[in-house]
Amino acid sequence: MTSVHKYNMGMIGNCSFLAYIDTRANVKWMCLPRFDSSFVFGSLLDEKRGGEFSITPTDSSFQTKQYYLDNTNILCTEFFNHDWSFRVIDFAPRFRLYERNFRPLMFIRKIELLRGNPFITVKCLPVYDYGNLVPEIVTGSNHIRFLNLGTQVRLTTDIPLNYVIHNTPFVLSENRYLVFTYGIPLEAPLVSTAEDFLDKTKKYWQLWVKSTSIPHFYQREIIRSALVLKLHQYEDTGGIIAAGTTSLPEYDQAGRNWDYRHCWLRDTYYTLNAFNHIGHFEELEKYFQFIQNIILSEQHRIQPVYSVTGQKKLTETILDLDGYMGNKPVRIGNEAYTHIQNDNYGQVLVSLLPLFVDERLNIAGQKSSLPLVHWLLQRIEETMEEPDAGIWEFRNTLQHHCYTFLFHWAGSKAAFRIGQYANDQPLKRKALKLIKESANHIESCYDPQRKVYLQATAVPHLDASTLQLIAMNYLPGNSRKAILHLRALEKELKTNDGLFYRYRHEDDFGKPKSTFLVCAFWHVEALACIGHMKEAIQYFEQLLLFSNHLGLFSEDVDASGNQWGNFPQTYSHVGLINAAFRIAKKLDTPLFH
DSSP, X not given: OOOOOOOOEEEEEOSSOEEEEETTSOEEEEEOSSTTSOEEEOTTTOTTTSOEEEEEESSSOOEEEEEEOTTSXXXXXXXXXXXXXXXXXXXXXXXXXXXXEEOOSEEEEEEEEEESOOEEEEEEEOOBTTXXXXXXXXXXXXXXXXXXSSSOEEEEESSOHHHHHTTOOEEOOSOEEEEEEESSOOOSOHHHHHHHHHHHHHHHHHHHHHTOOOOSSSHHHHHHHHHHHHHTBOTXXXXXXXXXXXXXXXXXXXXXXXXXXXXXXXXXXXXXXXXXXTTOOHHHHHHHHHXXXXXXXXXXXXXXXXXTTOOOOOOOEEEOOOOGGGOOOXXXXXXGGGSOOTHHHHHHHHHHHHHHHOTTSTTTTOGGGHHHHHHHHHHHHHHTTXXXXXXXXXXXXXXXXXXXXHHHHHHHHHHHHHHHHHTOHHHHHHHHHHHHHHHHHHHTTEETTTTEEOSBTTOOOOOGGGGHHHHTTSSOTTSHHHHHHHHHHHHHHBOTTSOBOSOOSOBTTBSOOEEEHHHHHHHHHHHHHTTOHHHHHHHHHHHGXXXXXXXXXXXXXXXXXXXXXXXXXXXXXXXXXXXXXXXHHHOSSOOOO
């Protein structure tokens, strides 16, 4: 029996950067100073050129286990055998300081002795420019400087420096500390600072979790998903990325390898919906600032995707790297920025709706923001008849997509509600007109013989994105039309395990061979909407089996249950949260797990 492919790594971060650490405490991926910068450690995509930051026992007869400290983004990797044990505690400092969130470009590793006297080897060699720059190494009294990487890069440690530079094994007879900094170095006591930052970071995350509002339905899974989502917001600007990795393939040797370290406006709608569910509105307010800067700088249309700083041009480039498990090409940047994807206007409107109608938010009722709503609604009107690349970003196909029309409809309904709240009669009139027009276009995608809504007008294909017709209440859950539509999609796109394909037809790269995990969670939501709770819970529980050992979900899962695609994927974790809340809301009696 072949083993199932899972991403055997966890992720830490502090909303300034992310780091991925595998079950042997190797840092497989870390980009600095931003999510979309070059990796400093990147062996995930190239073992030879990716640099290394590892902590390894010299005795090869050991086992490991990896886990998060409860309700935190602090990752522990424990090594043990009969004679000894130790653990590596990895975290990125984040806590309140001077009325602000302290989130430096600092990665702290505590090597904690648990039992015995293990011999270990510590290696630290950062690189830059995607492996093209290898630093000159200079030692200080208690630190190692890595020169020629564009800024100050330093490792401060109480391990003898020569042991690190020359990869010399040494006995771990007491706790040891490593502080890796990019930019401003650590100019403070090492041990007490590291311990203080660890304690404050632990308390920060546990307080953040304590302030969430979640049902008594798979709370542990919702909490982990919420913590994952929080790490993907780049706090400096408010932008939220789809994932922290690039070029992890949709399935082995697929060629579908994309850079997801950017801000898709569509993904952000679902992410903010999840944040709203758990009662965290500060992320929404921060995102409003990000989106406002983008929209006010655009004249005619918004792109599907921007950088974390709102940069428009994301030129797609292929790097000369080996790729994950030999999967090429390795891409940075994303051509999707050039696409026409008209569902974005409605999705931005729906995501911003709480800012105008929820009295708990700081900018609720601010009429100064109404021009932004008018602008978005005007774009819906202007693009109503325009074909686009759709949610799945077809590179060589433009169609009138049902999903795009759905968000014209949903965005217009959101604009109407904002118009009601602000007593803006012109906004209400235009929104009502576009609600009717978009509904007519949605109906043009309906196949009365098959009793299902198609991917687009004048095509025979089915598409999992039309599950959202039910979740968005275009098709009321108690309607026969919703049930028949759902069953038709299940027949063609669902697997026996409850996984869901986006579509089954050939696209620009051939026929898809892996399912898209968020679509499976959309299916669970749709089942809950039509009142089929037993099925919804059954499939929800089955989907939980497709996470890795830490409860982290990838983008794609193949028919054998293998994790593929960029990781962890915000879409998937958003899907879990929204599906869990949909089920919990429909249940008469809360379930405790």
